[in-house]
Amino acid sequence: MRRLELAGLARKLYPQDCLLCSGASPEQAICDGCLQVLPSPEEACPVCALPSPGQRTCGRCLAHPPYFSRTLAAWTYEFPVDRLIQAFKFHHRLELAPWFAQSLARLLDFPDPLIIAMPLHKRRLAERGFNQALEIARHVAEIAGGKVLHSAVHKYRATRLQSELPLDARVRNVRDVFRCAEPIRSNKVVVVDDVMTTGATLNELARTLKQAGASQVVNLVVARTLPRGERRAPTAR
Numbered sequence: 393m394r395r396l397e398l399a400g401l402a403r404k405l406y407p408q409d410c411l412l413c414s415g416a417s418p419e420q421a422i423c424d425g426c427l428q429v430l431p432s433p434e435e436a437c438p439v440c441a442l443p444s445p446g447q448r449t450c451g452r453c454l455a456h457p458p459y460f461s462r463t464l465a466a467w468t469y470e471f472p473v474d475r476l477i478q479a480f481k482f483h484h485r486l487e488l489a490p491w492f493a494q495s496l497a498r499l500l501d502f503p504d505p506l507i508i509a510m511p512l513h514k515r516r517l518a519e520r521g522f523n524q525a526l527e528i529a530r531h532v533a534e535i536a537g538g539k540v541l542h543s544a545v546h547k548y549r550a551t552r553l554q555s556e557l558p559l560d561a562r563v564r565n566v567r568d569v570f571r572c573a574e575p576i577r578s579n580k581v582v583v584v585d586d587v588m589t590t591g592a593t594l595n596e597l598a599r600t601l602k603q604a605g606a607s608q609v610v611n612l613v614v615a616r617t618l619p620r621g622e623r624r625a626p627t628a629r
């Protein structure tokens with residue numbers, strides 16, 4: 393399965409078949425067998441979703457509490473979840489949005505969430521043609537009964553890819569990139585994003601939302617990137 397290339401994956405994308413193994417899966421994008429071997433977070437810090445024994449708040453979050461209060465992650469950003477997200481984002485496999493949303497909605501433990509999708513700068517939006525986080529957020533709202541606040545927050549400055557930058561530059565790179573156009577009148581705001589890498593961008597968005605009136609920000613992400621050294625060996629199949 394590791395040798396599976398994106399092109400091969402794309403050829404296998406038929407609505408009635410599992411996107412990963414091409415086996416029959418009439419009800420959902422990923423069949424039950426594949427679902428069981430997808431990499432999911434085990435014991436994780438409730439705040440940042442990185443591995444933490446006993447699910448305790450980790451030392452990093454205790455020493456430097458972020459602006460968000462929780463992070464709910466469906467999967468870890470490893471094979472084959474990484475391939476699914478890349479197919480969705482870069483190869484327009486939009487039929488994955490409802491499946492990602494299902495994986496996220498089952499993590500929500502409170503009703504009627506007010507949802508904000510991680511904004512995309514207009515240049516990036518023009519290149520890609522859609523905001524992947526918004527596509528997922530819309531489906532989460534349909535399933536979980538919440539509401540998506542569409543135009544409240546904008547990313548008004550394009551940023552360099554966080555993954556290209558050293559750690560200390562990542563915070564500077566995202567500082568003040570968001571503007572909230574209206575006050576947020578909600579205790580709890582759910583921010584939907586596809587991948588959480590360092591968390592610097594989500595933290596900056598949470599800071600902006602709290603300035604605008606949100607009292608609590610919960611991240612809801614499809615996949616959490618694990619730090620080097622904490623990635624698990626792929627499950628043998």
Ligand SMILES: [Zn+2]
Binds near residue numbers: 413424427
């Ligand atoms: Zn399958």
Ligand SMILES: [Zn+2]
Binds near residue numbers: 439441449450452
């Ligand atoms: Zn933490």
